[in-house]
Amino acid sequence: MNKINSENLTSQTKSMKPINCEMPELLCPAGNMEKLSAAVTYGADAVYLGAGDLNLRSAGAGFQWEELPEAFALTKANNVQAYFCINAYPREKDLDLVKKDLEKLTKCPPDGIIAADPGVIRIIKQFFPSIPIHISTQANTGNSEAAKFWKEFGASRVNLARELCVTDIADIAAKCPDIELELFVHGAMCMAISGRCFLSSWLNDRSANMGRCTHPCRFEYKATGLRVEEKTRPGNDVWETIEEDGHTTFFAAEDLCLIHYVRWLSRLGVAALKIEGRTKSSSYVAQVADVYRAALDAAKTGSALPERTMFELLNTATRPLSTAFFKTSGPSTIAQPPSAEERKPIVARIQEKRGDDCWLVSVKSRWELEKDTEILVPGLKRPAMNAGSYSFETIHGEAVDVIHSGTQALLRTDQPDIMTGYFVRSA
Template sequence: MPDTPHIPELLAPAGTPDKLATALRYGADAVYLGGPDLSLRAKAAGFDMDALAAACRLARGYGARVYYTLNILPHESGLDAVRVRLDELAGLPPDAAPHALIVADPGVVRLARLLAPGYSLHLSTQANTSNSEALAFWADQGVDRVNLARELAGPDIARLAAAGRELGVDVECFVHGAQCMAISGRCLLGAALNRRSANLGLCTQPCRFEYNVRAVELEEKTRPGHTTWQAVSGDGFAAILSPEDLCLIQYLGWFGRVGVAALKIEGRMRSEQAMAQTVDAYRGALDGLCAGKMPGQAVMDELRHAAARPLGTGFFAAYPRILFSPENTSFQRRDVVGKITAPHGEGRWRVAVKGRWDSDIAVEILVPGLRRPQLAPAAYGLENLEGERLGLAHSGMDIVLACDHPDLAAGYFLRLASLQT
């Protein structure tokens, strides 16, 4: 019989306790999260020490791991805050402590080894590791895993994975989510425009803003008459600086064969429903590899339902491809309409509404494992909290779903569906 293929760890974002629970429920092997500061996400995507302890205990109940991001590139004035945080992390009991720290700055690496020596260190993509000598350097500093630079093509990743095995260092790669217009996320655009540095965790994502493009032509001085770059006025505002999202789900078997240890999904600021669909798709694809199955159309469709921007292969492929564009496709995206939050008596469930929900439309339950049982309109009813029948619910409402389907459970999402006839 053939050997069981190497299945990399699936590493998912957890920006809030609810998103953490969603990532774990839908199959993440590990999650990454940060504190209220000192990582590269807004304060809204952070855990204080008490919440971190609860998160670690919850993850251990799922057999999953927690990695704590401390990947700020601090100025001198920020080092004391880093020292305080490392002391707090070092003081956590074993059952409430993360499994590793994600770091990027050499100074933070040194402080972590001095003040929190019990932690494994994972190097952030912010460090822009692009060659084997850099891998060897970080191995010398006590780093156990390196998230490679996002600008690498497949052959480069394969060579570094092989070098990592010789050095005793795991390599990790981003496979899904937002791509940055700057090298490995080291962006100065926000700092230049509004004095909010991405490298200090304050990014306002001006690359995602919409801009009104007027006619512009650049001519390089030593080559008169040669147009180097040209933009022409369009119809109103457009997000001209925003790259497509990365999607490498078709290459998961390749990542396993070359020995990449972990596959990382971006998105601590993304919605719960987007994470549920994305994590479930990658979990299903990875589990399928164990049975010798390549990701099929159903898996790709899950990512299309969750996509807010075009999906492409980024720098990974020799010829980058757009796999899906929401603006130019016949694909019918079906939105998530609700999240089941708790039981509400026999055959009833409390639901947080996430989108317009007409009770005359069929819905499907997003059951982990890529199962999608459907509910015909006659099989369920919507009620307000006083028990009155509803024909229509809107995002932000808290309602009751009257249905006794066996696959309904707290934490599952409901999405618009098309019943097969």
């Protein structure tokens, strides 16, 4: 196999030849029904979701058990795979809860189960002897022997550790041709190794490894020092804290963004490209899924990456976007999040059609009649819906000039591109 480095990797990502091999699955987060619908609408091939207390998002990004039949019916109707997360690291007292959750899941089986703990996987096999098991990023799989171990243990897919660089990924892929490899390509990163963090347990007695993380890495801290340099690197600041309003978020990692390497990862034969974000908004899921769907489609046909790609991703960003550990040359910050003036906030989601020119909308932020807007049409299409081409009514039919976040309203327009499930944002 040819040696991979940043220079020849860049040249490969710019290759415009069509890709004839099977393309990676676009795997998107689904924290609730609205986010699931957004993922399906904007191009996901598969989604990952959870319910109960063992899916690492128990604090607010999970389904109720009674919602799963509806969720799986939606994915099946759209030929989208649904993977259920039981990727916590339970202690001895939690094992009965694992069994109870799996018993509930037998009534509505998913297409696969994501897990990390060997004991949990052993129990999964007792309830689901033949279901595909996917190894979570929490397992910190960082080499080919670990991937082969999981294969022998019954796993069909392994999510590689986010700490790996491009050379590591290529080597593992070459040595594990019969194992599906999955890779996170976008979203928040944890300061700890593969998310196995103890800050939340230490500060708030809530374990991140049981899905109860309070995200202390995002807290604001008051600095008592400014910067440090390491003894053997004189003159080189290794860590620096920058204060805003007297506090700093120096623990917070930058967000991962590998959009420019989708073509290379596709040629490598990675089975799935995964988007982080079950706790993010449905509009985040929609915009990011739309971008990566377009990037995969462009790679398949040999087309160039759409020009608006980075703007779309930055419009969802709250932290700098970075290649993290992926490049052999080390972390590289791609772009900074936009200012409030540069953002195009989401104003509404189309819920259902109520007439020839009437749509029920869920309002996400204040929307005034004089605002020019655009519709988020899958495929990175953004047709305009300018002021004067639409009007508002309350759900009781009363005309109004402004509609407010958290409410429902009626939108009247003859814009032909609008459809149920689409989002509208400021132009």
